[in-house]
Amino acid sequence: MISIRILASAVALAGGAAFTAHVQAKSDDYRFELVGTPHLTARKDIVQVRLVSVADGKAVPDAVIFESKADMGPAGMDTMTAPVKVLPAKGGIYSFEVDPGMAGTWALHLAAKVQGDPDTVRGTVNADLVK
DSSP states (O other): OHHHHHHHHHHHHHHHHHHHHHHSOOGGGEEEEEOSOOEEETTEEEEEEEEEETTTOOBOTTOEEEEEEEEEGGGTEEEEEEOEEEOOOBTTEEEEEEOOSSSEEEEEEEEEEOTTOOSEEEEEEEEEEOO
16 A cells, blocks of 8 residues: 555656656757857957747847857867957847957857756857958
């Protein structure tokens, strides 16, 4: 009799855990998208990115971008990096100032936290920078 109660409790607990997993968002529920084409300002490229919820396609305006790196990985030179400065976000558009050493296709690697989501959202956008 006790083993049936234990089994029933385990099934109920597992069912609750599965329900919780569906309620909470996962980091792959989001993606970073390049907004327009990068433009030059004071000899540095400004790259604009939006974080989008995959489920509804809506922009996530209040994420906290805490990591940004740039490299020439798309051109096979991932050891060539460039300094990245995070600029203030406006209306769900996150802007980054990249100072590349040369023109070409650069990868901007980003990490963010979305309010209410315990996971870190990571993504990469490729952008053609002109220097």
